[in-house]
Amino acid sequence: MSDISLRGEAARAPVAATRASGRGIDWFFLVAVVLVVITFVRVVYFTPVEAIQGPAQKIFYLHLPAALAAFMAFGLVAITSVLYLWLKDPKLDLIAESAAEVGVVFTTMVLVSGPLWGKPVWGTWWTWDARLTLTLFLWFVYVGYLVLRGAIEDSAMRARYSAVLGILGALLIPFIHLSVYLFRTLHPMPIVLKPSAPSLPKDMLETLLLSFVSFTILFFAFLRARYHLALDRAAIEAEDRR
Amino acid sequence: MTPDNAGYYHAAYILAVVIYGAYAASIWMRRRALRRRTGG
Numbered sequence: 120m121s122d123i124s125l126r127g128e129a130a131r132a133p134v135a136a137t138r139a140s141g142r143g144i145d146w147f148f149l150v151a152v153v154l155v156v157i158t159f160v161r162v163v164y165f166t167p168v169e170a171i172q173g174p175a176q177k178i179f180y181l182h183l184p185a186a187l188a189a190f191m192a193f194g195l196v197a198i199t200s201v202l203y204l205w206l207k208d209p210k211l212d213l214i215a216e217s218a219a220e221v222g223v224v225f226t227t228m229v230l231v232s233g234p235l236w237g238k239p240v241w242g243t244w245w246t247w248d249a250r251l252t253l254t255l256f257l258w259f260v261y262v263g264y265l266v267l268r269g270a271i272e273d274s275a276m277r278a279r280y281s282a283v284l285g286i287l288g289a290l291l292i293p294f295i296h297l298s299v300y301l302f303r304t305l306h307p308m309p310i311v312l313k314p315s316a317p318s319l320p321k322d323m324l325e326t327l328l329l330s331f332v333s334f335t336i337l338f339f340a341f342l343r344a345r346y347h348l349a350l351d352r353a354a355i356e357a358e359d360r361r
Numbered sequence: 362m363t364p365d366n367a368g369y370y371h372a373a374y375i376l377a378v379v380i381y382g383a384y385a386a387s388i389w390m391r392r393r394a395l396r397r398r399t400g401g
Contacts, residue, residue: 148385155381159374173364178373224384228377235373239366337381344388351395 151340154333158326166326178236180326183311184334185228186254190292191338192222193261197289200282212278213353215285216268217345219261221338226258241305249302253295260288274356 162180169176195218203211233251234244245251264284271277299306311317317324 162374168363170363172366174367175364175369177370181373181377221384224380228380231376231380232373235369235376239364239369341384341388344385344392348388348392348395351392355395355399 145340145344147336147343148340151333151337154329155337158330158333161326161329165322167320167322169323172240175236175239178232180330182229182232182236183327184330185225185232187331188334188338189222189225189229189257190296191335192218192225192342193257193285193289193292195342196222196261196264196285200285203278203282209274209278209353210350212274212282213349214342214346215282216265217342217349219264219281219285220345221341223258223261223265224341225334225338226254226261229254230258237305246305248304248306249298250295250304250306253291253298257288257291257295260284260291264288274353 158180162177166177166180168174196215199211199215199218202208203215233254237246238244264281267284268277268281271280294301298304299308310319311324311327319327
Protein backbone atom coordinates (compact mmCIF):
# COMPACT_ATOMS: atom_id res chain seq x y z
CA MET A 120 0.00 0.00 0.00
CA SER A 121 1.36 3.42 -0.91
CA ASP A 122 2.05 6.15 1.57
CA ILE A 123 -0.83 8.18 0.14
CA SER A 124 -3.39 5.43 0.56
CA LEU A 125 -2.14 4.68 4.08
CA ARG A 126 -2.71 8.30 4.95
CA GLY A 127 -6.09 8.09 3.26
CA GLU A 128 -7.16 5.17 5.43
CA ALA A 129 -5.99 7.02 8.52
CA ALA A 130 -8.01 10.01 7.44
CA ARG A 131 -11.17 7.95 7.01
CA ALA A 132 -11.34 6.17 10.32
CA PRO A 133 -11.17 8.06 13.62
CA VAL A 134 -14.12 10.44 13.40
CA ALA A 135 -16.41 7.42 13.44
CA ALA A 136 -16.46 7.10 17.19
CA THR A 137 -17.08 10.77 17.86
CA ARG A 138 -20.61 12.11 18.01
CA ALA A 139 -21.36 15.57 19.24
CA SER A 140 -23.55 15.39 22.27
CA GLY A 141 -26.18 17.74 23.60
CA ARG A 142 -29.81 18.25 22.65
CA GLY A 143 -30.67 20.95 25.15
CA ILE A 144 -30.23 24.69 24.98
CA ASP A 145 -26.99 25.87 23.41
CA TRP A 146 -25.97 28.37 26.09
CA PHE A 147 -23.05 29.70 24.10
CA PHE A 148 -25.36 30.51 21.19
CA LEU A 149 -27.87 32.08 23.56
CA VAL A 150 -25.16 34.38 25.00
CA ALA A 151 -24.19 35.37 21.45
CA VAL A 152 -27.81 36.21 20.57
CA VAL A 153 -28.26 38.29 23.75
CA LEU A 154 -25.05 40.22 22.99
CA VAL A 155 -26.14 40.87 19.40
CA VAL A 156 -29.53 42.15 20.64
CA ILE A 157 -27.75 44.45 23.13
CA THR A 158 -25.55 45.69 20.27
CA PHE A 159 -28.58 46.42 18.08
CA VAL A 160 -30.25 48.36 20.92
CA ARG A 161 -27.08 50.38 21.47
CA VAL A 162 -26.73 51.09 17.74
CA VAL A 163 -30.35 52.22 17.40
CA TYR A 164 -30.86 54.19 20.61
CA PHE A 165 -27.47 55.12 22.09
CA THR A 166 -25.16 55.80 19.15
CA PRO A 167 -25.11 59.21 17.47
CA VAL A 168 -26.05 59.65 13.82
CA GLU A 169 -23.11 60.70 11.66
CA ALA A 170 -23.81 64.21 10.35
CA ILE A 171 -22.70 63.83 6.71
CA GLN A 172 -23.70 60.24 5.90
CA GLY A 173 -26.87 60.19 8.02
CA PRO A 174 -28.45 57.07 9.63
CA ALA A 175 -27.14 54.82 6.82
CA GLN A 176 -23.69 55.11 8.42
CA LYS A 177 -24.98 52.80 11.19
CA ILE A 178 -24.69 49.93 8.70
CA PHE A 179 -20.98 50.24 9.58
CA TYR A 180 -21.64 48.36 12.87
CA LEU A 181 -22.92 45.35 10.88
CA HIS A 182 -20.62 45.54 7.88
CA LEU A 183 -17.21 45.77 9.57
CA PRO A 184 -17.71 43.02 12.21
CA ALA A 185 -19.13 40.72 9.51
CA ALA A 186 -16.03 41.33 7.38
CA LEU A 187 -13.77 40.63 10.35
CA ALA A 188 -15.66 37.42 11.19
CA ALA A 189 -15.40 36.32 7.54
CA PHE A 190 -11.64 36.92 7.57
CA MET A 191 -11.32 34.96 10.82
CA ALA A 192 -13.35 32.12 9.30
CA PHE A 193 -11.32 31.85 6.11
CA GLY A 194 -8.07 32.31 8.05
CA LEU A 195 -9.16 29.37 10.20
CA VAL A 196 -9.95 27.35 7.06
CA ALA A 197 -6.41 27.98 5.82
CA ILE A 198 -4.74 27.14 9.15
CA THR A 199 -6.72 23.95 9.74
CA SER A 200 -6.24 22.94 6.10
CA VAL A 201 -2.46 23.27 6.39
CA LEU A 202 -2.57 21.27 9.62
CA TYR A 203 -4.80 18.66 7.99
CA LEU A 204 -2.38 18.17 5.10
CA TRP A 205 0.39 17.73 7.65
CA LEU A 206 -1.28 15.68 10.41
CA LYS A 207 -4.15 14.02 8.48
CA ASP A 208 -6.49 14.42 11.45
CA PRO A 209 -10.07 14.33 10.02
CA LYS A 210 -11.31 16.61 12.80
CA LEU A 211 -9.17 19.39 11.34
CA ASP A 212 -10.92 18.88 8.02
CA LEU A 213 -14.30 19.14 9.74
CA ILE A 214 -13.26 22.40 11.45
CA ALA A 215 -12.19 23.76 8.04
CA GLU A 216 -15.50 22.72 6.49
CA SER A 217 -17.46 24.35 9.32
CA ALA A 218 -15.42 27.56 9.23
CA ALA A 219 -15.84 27.82 5.45
CA GLU A 220 -19.62 27.59 5.68
CA VAL A 221 -19.81 30.13 8.51
CA GLY A 222 -17.41 32.37 6.57
CA VAL A 223 -19.69 32.27 3.52
CA VAL A 224 -22.62 33.39 5.71
CA PHE A 225 -20.65 36.35 7.10
CA THR A 226 -19.34 37.26 3.63
CA THR A 227 -22.93 37.19 2.35
CA MET A 228 -23.75 39.70 5.10
CA VAL A 229 -20.82 41.88 3.96
CA LEU A 230 -21.98 41.72 0.33
CA VAL A 231 -25.58 42.54 1.28
CA SER A 232 -24.88 45.33 3.77
CA GLY A 233 -22.20 46.97 1.58
CA PRO A 234 -24.53 47.97 -1.28
CA LEU A 235 -27.18 49.12 1.22
CA TRP A 236 -24.57 51.50 2.63
CA GLY A 237 -23.06 52.35 -0.75
CA LYS A 238 -26.29 53.44 -2.43
CA PRO A 239 -27.07 56.42 -0.15
CA VAL A 240 -23.41 57.38 0.40
CA TRP A 241 -21.71 56.70 -2.95
CA GLY A 242 -24.85 56.93 -5.10
CA THR A 243 -24.49 53.39 -6.45
CA TRP A 244 -25.37 49.89 -5.26
CA TRP A 245 -22.23 48.35 -6.71
CA THR A 246 -19.01 49.30 -8.43
CA TRP A 247 -16.27 47.00 -9.70
CA ASP A 248 -13.58 48.47 -7.52
CA ALA A 249 -10.82 46.30 -6.10
CA ARG A 250 -12.18 45.65 -2.63
CA LEU A 251 -15.74 44.84 -3.72
CA THR A 252 -14.60 42.65 -6.59
CA LEU A 253 -12.06 40.73 -4.49
CA THR A 254 -14.65 40.21 -1.75
CA LEU A 255 -17.07 38.82 -4.33
CA PHE A 256 -14.29 36.51 -5.59
CA LEU A 257 -13.65 35.39 -2.00
CA TRP A 258 -17.34 34.50 -1.67
CA PHE A 259 -17.26 32.54 -4.95
CA VAL A 260 -14.08 30.66 -3.96
CA TYR A 261 -15.59 29.43 -0.70
CA VAL A 262 -18.99 28.66 -2.24
CA GLY A 263 -16.95 26.64 -4.73
CA TYR A 264 -15.13 25.01 -1.81
CA LEU A 265 -18.46 23.89 -0.32
CA VAL A 266 -19.74 22.66 -3.70
CA LEU A 267 -16.48 20.74 -4.20
CA ARG A 268 -16.90 19.05 -0.83
CA GLY A 269 -20.40 18.00 -1.76
CA ALA A 270 -19.22 16.54 -5.05
CA ILE A 271 -16.55 14.15 -3.70
CA GLU A 272 -17.70 11.01 -1.89
CA ASP A 273 -14.34 9.70 -0.74
CA SER A 274 -13.70 11.51 2.55
CA ALA A 275 -9.88 11.49 2.37
CA MET A 276 -9.84 12.80 -1.21
CA ARG A 277 -12.49 15.39 -0.34
CA ALA A 278 -10.45 16.60 2.61
CA ARG A 279 -7.21 16.79 0.60
CA TYR A 280 -8.64 18.64 -2.42
CA SER A 281 -10.66 21.07 -0.35
CA ALA A 282 -7.68 21.77 1.92
CA VAL A 283 -5.70 22.96 -1.10
CA LEU A 284 -8.57 25.20 -2.26
CA GLY A 285 -9.14 26.46 1.29
CA ILE A 286 -5.50 27.54 1.58
CA LEU A 287 -5.41 29.22 -1.85
CA GLY A 288 -8.69 31.08 -1.22
CA ALA A 289 -7.35 32.64 1.96
CA LEU A 290 -4.57 34.30 -0.05
CA LEU A 291 -7.20 36.83 -1.13
CA ILE A 292 -7.61 38.13 2.44
CA PRO A 293 -4.44 40.31 2.62
CA PHE A 294 -5.21 41.72 -0.84
CA ILE A 295 -8.73 42.67 0.29
CA HIS A 296 -7.45 44.34 3.45
CA LEU A 297 -4.66 46.19 1.63
CA SER A 298 -6.71 46.96 -1.50
CA VAL A 299 -7.34 50.55 -0.36
CA TYR A 300 -3.57 51.12 -0.39
CA LEU A 301 -2.76 49.06 -3.50
CA PHE A 302 -5.57 50.04 -5.88
CA ARG A 303 -7.88 52.95 -6.73
CA THR A 304 -11.06 52.26 -4.76
CA LEU A 305 -14.17 54.00 -3.46
CA HIS A 306 -13.59 52.47 -0.03
CA PRO A 307 -12.14 54.87 2.52
CA MET A 308 -8.78 54.24 4.20
CA PRO A 309 -9.06 52.18 7.42
CA ILE A 310 -10.25 54.21 10.38
CA VAL A 311 -10.01 51.48 13.01
CA LEU A 312 -7.81 48.59 11.81
CA LYS A 313 -4.70 50.65 11.14
CA PRO A 314 -1.31 51.14 12.84
CA SER A 315 -2.23 54.49 14.46
CA ALA A 316 -5.08 55.15 16.93
CA PRO A 317 -8.67 54.74 15.62
CA SER A 318 -10.13 57.98 14.22
CA LEU A 319 -13.69 57.60 15.50
CA PRO A 320 -15.61 59.54 18.18
CA LYS A 321 -15.71 57.74 21.54
CA ASP A 322 -19.43 56.79 21.39
CA MET A 323 -19.07 55.30 17.93
CA LEU A 324 -15.86 53.49 18.81
CA GLU A 325 -17.46 51.90 21.90
CA THR A 326 -20.43 50.73 19.82
CA LEU A 327 -18.07 49.34 17.21
CA LEU A 328 -16.03 47.46 19.84
CA LEU A 329 -19.23 46.02 21.35
CA SER A 330 -20.29 45.01 17.87
CA PHE A 331 -16.92 43.35 17.21
CA VAL A 332 -17.21 41.35 20.44
CA SER A 333 -20.84 40.34 19.82
CA PHE A 334 -20.34 39.20 16.25
CA THR A 335 -17.08 37.43 17.07
CA ILE A 336 -18.92 35.45 19.76
CA LEU A 337 -21.74 34.80 17.28
CA PHE A 338 -19.12 33.56 14.82
CA PHE A 339 -17.71 31.09 17.36
CA ALA A 340 -21.25 30.01 18.36
CA PHE A 341 -22.07 29.27 14.71
CA LEU A 342 -18.73 27.53 14.24
CA ARG A 343 -19.26 25.34 17.30
CA ALA A 344 -22.80 24.39 16.27
CA ARG A 345 -21.74 23.68 12.67
CA TYR A 346 -18.78 21.59 13.88
CA HIS A 347 -21.10 19.46 16.01
CA LEU A 348 -23.25 18.93 12.91
CA ALA A 349 -20.15 17.92 10.92
CA LEU A 350 -19.11 15.47 13.67
CA ASP A 351 -22.56 13.86 13.70
CA ARG A 352 -22.60 13.60 9.93
CA ALA A 353 -19.11 12.08 9.80
CA ALA A 354 -20.04 9.53 12.45
CA ILE A 355 -23.13 8.51 10.46
CA GLU A 356 -21.08 8.26 7.24
CA ALA A 357 -18.63 5.99 9.08
CA GLU A 358 -21.48 3.82 10.41
CA ASP A 359 -22.99 3.56 6.91
CA ARG A 360 -19.68 2.34 5.52
CA ARG A 361 -19.52 -0.57 7.99
CA MET B 362 -28.01 68.96 6.61
CA THR B 363 -28.07 65.29 7.67
CA PRO B 364 -29.63 63.15 4.90
CA ASP B 365 -32.74 61.11 5.62
CA ASN B 366 -31.64 57.61 4.59
CA ALA B 367 -32.81 55.56 7.57
CA GLY B 368 -34.60 53.12 5.24
CA TYR B 369 -31.27 51.67 4.08
CA TYR B 370 -30.07 51.15 7.63
CA HIS B 371 -33.34 49.56 8.71
CA ALA B 372 -33.22 47.26 5.68
CA ALA B 373 -29.64 46.22 6.52
CA TYR B 374 -30.50 45.34 10.13
CA ILE B 375 -33.61 43.42 9.08
CA LEU B 376 -31.56 41.49 6.53
CA ALA B 377 -28.94 40.73 9.20
CA VAL B 378 -31.64 39.17 11.39
CA VAL B 379 -32.96 37.20 8.40
CA ILE B 380 -29.51 35.94 7.24
CA TYR B 381 -28.13 35.01 10.66
CA GLY B 382 -31.50 33.67 11.81
CA ALA B 383 -31.91 31.55 8.69
CA TYR B 384 -28.42 30.13 9.12
CA ALA B 385 -29.02 29.25 12.78
CA ALA B 386 -32.30 27.59 11.77
CA SER B 387 -30.57 25.65 8.97
CA ILE B 388 -28.00 24.19 11.38
CA TRP B 389 -30.73 23.26 13.84
CA MET B 390 -32.87 21.62 11.12
CA ARG B 391 -29.94 19.65 9.67
CA ARG B 392 -29.01 18.30 13.12
CA ARG B 393 -32.63 17.40 13.79
CA ALA B 394 -32.84 15.56 10.45
CA LEU B 395 -29.68 13.60 11.32
CA ARG B 396 -31.07 12.67 14.73
CA ARG B 397 -34.33 11.49 13.17
CA ARG B 398 -32.38 9.38 10.69
CA THR B 399 -30.45 7.67 13.46
CA GLY B 400 -33.39 7.53 15.85
CA GLY B 401 -31.34 9.51 18.39
